[in-house]
Amino acid sequence: MTIAASITAFSILAGCGSNNGNSSGGSSTANEPSTANSSSEGGKQFENTELNVAVFQGGYGREYWDTIAEDFMSDYPGTKITITASPKIAELVRPKIVAGNPPDFMYIAGSDNTPILDGLIKDKALTDLSDVFNSPGEDGGAPLKDKILPGVLESRSSSPYGDGKVYMAPYNYGVMGLWYNKALFDQKGIAAPKTWDEFFALNATAQENGRELFTYQGLYPGYLEEMIVPTIYSVGGQEALDQFYNFDPEFWKSDTFKQVWGVLEKIANEDNALMKGTIALNHTQSQTAFMQGKSMFIPNGTWFEDEMKDAPREDGFQFGFLGVPAFQADKPVIALTNVEQLVIPAKAKNPELAKEFLKYLYSDKSVKLNAEKSKGVLAVKGAPDMAKAFISESTYNVYKAVDSGMGTVNGAFRSVAKGSKYNPSDEIYKPISSIMNKQLSLDEYSDQLYKVYTNIQTELKENGDQ
Known part of the structure; x- marks a missing residue:
């Protein structure tokens, strides 16, 4: 039995749990392809071929992001992805957001970083991602949304305004x-x-x-x-x-x-x-x-x-x-349960390529790579079995228990007023x-x-x- 609460999933605890691991941050550009055109394997063309990606670097590390970026550039010759990773990713991206020059794609987690997502939600400064999840999945048939765990896209963790539109894409879940x-x-x-x-x-x-x-x-x-x-x-x-x-x-x-x-x-x-x-x-x-x-x-x-x-x-x-x-x-x-989130800022310079990269992250190849490199489990159907070879037996058993019917619930606080002096989690806990x-x-x-x-x-x- 899965109880899909209609409130947003939160990432505070996942952030706490992900604060281990390599703490070195900074930017790196994955191996730059020599091909200068902008076509992918499927022949898709991109006017802008450069993508700036900012990710939280905690217990999951950054190896998955570096590797998946290289794979993407290989499959989409001519594209160039620059990864910026840090445990304090919010400190690095906040000035860029304020200046109107945010990264094209962001994975934000960790209790010190997630307030920046609240600010983007309040300012309605996120790109609508509904078209990504309504588009066909990697098999070209059913829409991508059918691959996501039930209830996730409908909750405020993905649809913060309750209007059915997806502004935050699910990543790992705990x-x-x-x-x-x-x-x-x-x-x-x-x-x-x-x-x-x-x-x-x-x-x-x-x-x-x-x-x-x-x-x-x-x-x-x-x-x-x-x-x-x-x-x-x-x-x-x-x-x-x-x-x-x-x-x-x-x-x-x-x-x-x-x-x-x-x-x-x-x-x-x-x-x-x-x-x-x-x-x-x-x-x-x-x-x-x-x-x-x-x-x-x-x-x-x-x-x-x-x-x-x-x-x-x-x-x-x-x-x-x-x-x-x-x-x-x-x-x-x-x-x-909690679900971490991936977003594309509304003022991103390259939202088209960012959406293509987002869709790529839900491929079976990426789900397995994420498990291998970060020991994370994406919020997609069947992910525990795809990750089984790379996570411990006891961790697999936990995910499988949920996959097989253990009751689950998720939720988080409604956004407070802009400029509020209250942090609900702190006030309560x-x-x-x-x-x-x-x-x-x-x-x-x-x-x-x-x-x-x-x-x-x-x-x-x-x-x-x-």
């Missing part, structure tokens, strides 16, 4: 939820919990095995959305999720809020439930502690194994993915640290967020966005 040591569970005959009652019942098992129940990336409490968002949907359905993401203040007085955040409050207050020192740990420290057997569960995404491939761990450790438990036994375990260290009650937190949402709504009305 699956997020709770992880555990599969080897321990198999050896001890422990069943992965499917409900929150079963989850908390495992606290006794955790103690018996010399560990605490739960940890998370304490200095980056945004990781907790990986369990919060699916639980909101599980309790309150799409209506509650829409309230949460569309800044309805009444969400913070709802039974859904009380149930979902009640899980966090119970973790904070129940003996042995929260791993000691969690709140002061960064992501790699908490993840290492989990792998060393200090806690039973941790939230994370499909980048987890590759990100921590060199980290110490307890003997025999194996990554196991649970998803997120439900409150009721008759409801499914649900995973959170940062105070959770105070809940976990018992300095902030749920009632105080609820009142705080009710005021934030009310102020955001006021700003939207004053800005004419409502």
Whole structure:
């Protein structure tokens, strides 16, 4: 069962998970072809044959982009692609965007970079890509849109204005939820919990095995959305999720809020439930502690194994993915998904060639190359099987579980008013640290967020966005 939320997919967590790897940035021009004409293998002509591409360089690296650019230039003789890659890609492209001279094509990810996408959306400064997805795929038959995972192009992650037009093309997608040591569970005959009652019942098992129940990336409490968002949907359905993401203040007085955040409050207050020192740990420290057997569960995404491939761990450790438990036994375990985005600025100098390059990225050859070089999985049907040879068995199993029917949900916040002082993610997730260290009650937190949402709504009305 796939639950395709009608809200936009977000890339904050994928960005956090992709901040490993080669951090060197800069520009490079892939091997320049000697052919001077502008024809492709199919005979297509381009008046402008130069393409400037800017990409986020995190855990996925840049090798895929350099290689696919070389392949494209080989198949389209006479074209020239220049790749600029950096972990701080927004800092490099923002002055160009402000000056009206943006790159022709951009892959933007990472929490420090994605606000630039919000700005482009608010300014309506992105190219309509609908024609790319309505055009025939590489087989020349069905339209390309039929190859994309269900619900993605229809969500605000691709259609931010809700008008059915695609302005942001899907790239890699991740699956997020709770992880555990599969080897321990198999050896001890422990069943992965499917409900929150079963989850908390495992606290006794955790103690018996010399560990605490739960940890998370304490200095980056945004990781907790990986369990919060699916639980909101599980309790309150799409209506509650829409309230949460569309800044309805009444969400913070709802039974859904009380149930979902009640899980966090119970973790904070129940003996042995929260791993000691969690709140002061960064992501790699908490993840290492989990792998060393200090806690039973941790939230994370499909980048987890590759990100921590060199980290110490307890003997025999194996990554196991649970998803997120439900409150009721008759409801499914649900995973959170996110989809990264590719865009062509409205003021790009070469949108025609940029669209052709975008379409090229969805070819089977590119999907396999992306998996080989970056260990990423594109948001296209069948991508897990195409990537299987290049990703770990446990990572494949996570993607395959979603491909085979594990419940999924995705979503992100509606854009705030231009110039707003509020970052919704920060307003919601940062105070959770105070809940976990018992300095902030749920009632105080609820009142705080009710005021934030009310102020955001006021700003939207004053800005004419409502």
